[in-house]
Amino acid sequence: MRGMARAVAFGLAIAFLAGACGGAGTGGTAGTSSPAASAATRPKFEVQTFMYSIQVKGKLRVGTQEDNPPFSVKNPTNSKWEGFDTDIGREIAKAIFGTQGDPDSFIEWVPVTSATRIPSLTDNKADVIIKTFTINEDRKKQIDFSDVYFSTGQRILVKKTNDQIKEVVDLGGKTFCAQRGSTSEQNVTKAQPAAKALLLDSYPACLLALQQGQADAVSTDETILFGLVKQDPNTKIVGKYFSDEPYGIGIKKNENSDRNGFVAFLNTWLAAAIKDGTWGKLYEKHITPVSGDKKTAPKG
Amino acid sequence: MIEFRDVHKHFGLLHVLRGITLAVREGEVLVIIGPSGSGKSTLLRTINRLEPIESGTLVVDGIAVHEINTDVNRLRKRVGMVFQSFNLFPHLTAAENVMLAPTKVHGIPTKEARERALALLAKVGIPEKADVHPARLSGGQQQRVAIARALAMEPKVMLFDEPTSALDAEMIREVLDVMRQLAKEGMTMLVVSHELGFAREASDRVVFMDEGRIIEDTPTADFFVSPKEERARQFLSKVIRH
Amino acid sequence: MPGAIAFEFPDLFFGGLWLTVQLSGLGLIGALVLGTAVALMRVSPIAPVRWVGAAYVEFFRNTPLVVQLFFLFLGLPLLGLRFASDTFDNIFRAAFVGMALYHGAYVAEVVRGGLLGVDRGLIEAARSLGLSYAQTLREVQLPQTFRAVIPPLGNIAIALVKNTSLASTIGVTDLLFAAEIVESRTFRAGEAFLTATLLYLALTIPLGLVVNGLERRLLVVR
Numbered sequence: 001m002r003g004m005a006r007a008v009a010f011g012l013a014i015a016f017l018a019g020a021c022g023g024a025g026t027g028g029t030a031g032t033s034s035p036a037a038s039a040a041t042r043p044k045f046e047v048q049t050f051m052y053s054i055q056v057k058g059k060l061r062v063g064t065q066e067d068n069p070p071f072s073v074k075n076p077t078n079s080k081w082e083g084f085d086t087d088i089g090r091e092i093a094k095a096i097f098g099t100q101g102d103p104d105s106f107i108e109w110v111p112v113t114s115a116t117r118i119p120s121l122t123d124n125k126a127d128v129i130i131k132t133f134t135i136n137e138d139r140k141k142q143i144d145f146s147d148v149y150f151s152t153g154q155r156i157l158v159k160k161t162n163d164q165i166k167e168v169v170d171l172g173g174k175t176f177c178a179q180r181g182s183t184s185e186q187n188v189t190k191a192q193p194a195a196k197a198l199l200l201d202s203y204p205a206c207l208l209a210l211q212q213g214q215a216d217a218v219s220t221d222e223t224i225l226f227g228l229v230k231q232d233p234n235t236k237i238v239g240k241y242f243s244d245e246p247y248g249i250g251i252k253k254n255e256n257s258d259r260n261g262f263v264a265f266l267n268t269w270l271a272a273a274i275k276d277g278t279w280g281k282l283y284e285k286h287i288t289p290v291s292g293d294k295k296t297a298p299k300g
Numbered sequence: 301m302i303e304f305r306d307v308h309k310h311f312g313l314l315h316v317l318r319g320i321t322l323a324v325r326e327g328e329v330l331v332i333i334g335p336s337g338s339g340k341s342t343l344l345r346t347i348n349r350l351e352p353i354e355s356g357t358l359v360v361d362g363i364a365v366h367e368i369n370t371d372v373n374r375l376r377k378r379v380g381m382v383f384q385s386f387n388l389f390p391h392l393t394a395a396e397n398v399m400l401a402p403t404k405v406h407g408i409p410t411k412e413a414r415e416r417a418l419a420l421l422a423k424v425g426i427p428e429k430a431d432v433h434p435a436r437l438s439g440g441q442q443q444r445v446a447i448a449r450a451l452a453m454e455p456k457v458m459l460f461d462e463p464t465s466a467l468d469a470e471m472i473r474e475v476l477d478v479m480r481q482l483a484k485e486g487m488t489m490l491v492v493s494h495e496l497g498f499a500r501e502a503s504d505r506v507v508f509m510d511e512g513r514i515i516e517d518t519p520t521a522d523f524f525v526s527p528k529e530e531r532a533r534q535f536l537s538k539v540i541r542h
Numbered sequence: 543m544p545g546a547i548a549f550e551f552p553d554l555f556f557g558g559l560w561l562t563v564q565l566s567g568l569g570l571i572g573a574l575v576l577g578t579a580v581a582l583m584r585v586s587p588i589a590p591v592r593w594v595g596a597a598y599v600e601f602f603r604n605t606p607l608v609v610q611l612f613f614l615f616l617g618l619p620l621l622g623l624r625f626a627s628d629t630f631d632n633i634f635r636a637a638f639v640g641m642a643l644y645h646g647a648y649v650a651e652v653v654r655g656g657l658l659g660v661d662r663g664l665i666e667a668a669r670s671l672g673l674s675y676a677q678t679l680r681e682v683q684l685p686q687t688f689r690a691v692i693p694p695l696g697n698i699a700i701a702l703v704k705n706t707s708l709a710s711t712i713g714v715t716d717l718l719f720a721a722e723i724v725e726s727r728t729f730r731a732g733e734a735f736l737t738a739t740l741l742y743l744a745l746t747i748p749l750g751l752v753v754n755g756l757e758r759r760l761l762v763v764r
Contacts (some may be wrong), residue, residue: 029729130584131709180710180722198629198713212619214629348670377612377672387667391685400681401671446667 153241440471573644577649742755
């Protein structure tokens with residue numbers, strides 16, 4: 001049993017938590033296209049902008065995580081990067097380099113973890129971080145964010161047979177499980193102070209506690225809960241968001257004018273991608289299979 | 301009281317008891333002498349089965365010690381033993397050392413056991429040390445507590461395994477005095493010792509052992525006048541000169 | 543002032559401290575009782591009893607405490623076993639059992655060493671007085687053993703207090719847990735963990751002094 005639990009824990013941890021060790025190696029694909037050949041079809045940028053310097057360099061360095069489905073996964077069988085966040089990266093590459101050719105030929109993939117997201121920007125190892133990166137005030141002091149490109153929030157996972165817990169307020173007197181050191185516990189306690197917190201080291205452990213009836217619910221970001229439901233189909237996600245987790249694209253602050261125009265460019269691109277249905281298609285491709293719903297914009 | 305018949309015992313390859321036959325009557329005092337390694341201590345220790353025997357028969361106060369299913373605790377209640385190294389329980393006071401077996405084995409109430417312990421400590425001459433731990437007692441005092449401890453079980457036989465060889469001359473006397481007193485009172489005693497003075501004065505018989513055999517078993521008076529065996533004679537002359 | 547944060551979150555820190563004290567105290571009692579019993583098994587004249595004792599010691603000494611705790615908390619329920627129906631009672635009891643089982647193995651080894659170290663002459667003296675094997679064990683061998691093993695047992699006790707912090711991994715809201723929660727709420731990691739450290743020291747240092755005192759007193763009696 002112990003071996004199994006730990007194997008499950010390990011597997012799930014790798015799949016859903018931000019602890020992967022992905023420091024070394026680049027996920028870039030080879031293949032170059034001659035800048036001269038496609039120059040005619042390329043968007044035009046002012047010389048002093050960051051987008052221009054990227055065009056000249058010929059590569060956009062996209063930092064994302066290797067094991068964060070359904071947002072980013074480096075497929076272990078063919079080394080291809082897949083997921084919502086990675087396709088967002090490809091769309092940005094297309095907006096900079098033009099739609100001709102394989103967008104991956106313009107991208108250098110930089111594997112990051114939750115902990116290395118900010119340093120990889122400030123140390124100039126990546127140009128953009130697209131990795132379920134929640135915008136908050138603390139982080140804004142260190143880096144810049146684009147507008148919200150994906151919005152999620154905290155919800156509740158219960159057993160399929162549970163019809164008592166429908167919203168966070170129903171957790172009064174009930175035991176919910178969350179990861180130690182996460183904000184998830186505080187969000188629940190804020191919304192329902194009478195809820196009892198069982199705090200464990202990982203969400204797979206929380207899922208076990210739920211399966212065994214040692215916890216009545218598990219609560220955290222909906223995206224993580226999606227993964228748990230996939231793991232155990234006898235569970236379901238209930239309730240409305242009771243915390244906001246707005247994801248933004250992270251970039252280095254524009255110190256020394258080295259990121260001129262980049263935030264505005266990203267926001268313009270994002271608005272256009274939402275308007276022309278590109279965003280909705282990406283949602284349907286990557287998120288709908290686990291969430292079951294359809295969306296056309298980050299909000300709503 | 302005690303009867304050995306052709307008793308044998310080995311320690312590994314060493315044949316330590318080679319056909320011991322010996323009878324001790326009630327009230328007799330035997331002193332067992334002989335060179336080291338001759339089997340004296342082992343002989344003594346077979347009597348309360350600290351050392352089980354391999355062949356032959358050994359009956360002590362009607363109890364067949366050689367039989368496997370003999371109740372050793374019943375046997376040991378009747379046989380007191382005093383060791384060379386005293387072996388007092390360090391965590392207990394003198395009185396508690398004496399009281400332990402009567403209270404635990406015979407179930408005598410603590411109060412009564414203490415009264416008897418104090419009487420016994422008075423008998424061995426150290427009533428004032430009742431509440432002192434062994435570490436604070438001299439060797440001679442410790443050995444007298446050990447004798448009182450053995451007597452507390454009201455044994456029929458007392459075994460003394462070199463009771464004075466770890467003691468200084470002065471202390472030897474105080475211990476021997478107690479033993480002499482016991483002998484006078486008619487206690488059956490087997491004493492492994494080289495205290496020939498004690499043997500001469502207090503014992504009825506002297507048993508000389510060598511290489512696992514009893515070489516000589518003589519009334520005390522005769523032994524000191526003329527040991528029959530040459531080996532005993534040589535040993536005796538060595539011990540006396542020493 | 544170091545430790546002041548404890549008074550900003552008294553429920554967490556002092557509640558956590560109290561749980562750590564309870565878990566340590568109960569765990570130590572459990573470990574001593576269990577460890578002594580297993581030590582007696584290990585010196586038993588009956589071979590299969592010795593084997594069971596040895597297997598216990600080897601198993602619990604050679605697997606990580608965290609794994610044992612997880613097994614007791616999340617593994618046993620898979621087999622239909624649970625210490626209490628209430629989740630938090632169950633967690634605490636699982637942690638207690640884990641502490642007793644794990645440290646009991648160490649206590650067993652120390653006590654066994656002590657038992658084997660008791661002067662043979664004392665055992666012979668006791669047996670020759672007519673005390674049975676069990677009486678000799680209880681009245682002579684164990685009291686002697688405990689005097690000899692007070693210092694190593696003191697070390698086990700201190701290790702146990704520190705190891706209770708692992709119980710927070712199965713959700714026991716102990717002192718370390720308090721520090722982690724306060725850290726995640728305030729981002730004042732340094733203060734939170736320094737405070738927890740001071741409170742752990744407040745437990746282990748007096749414990750060490752008590753052990754030293756006991757050792758001295760017992761030495762006098764020896």
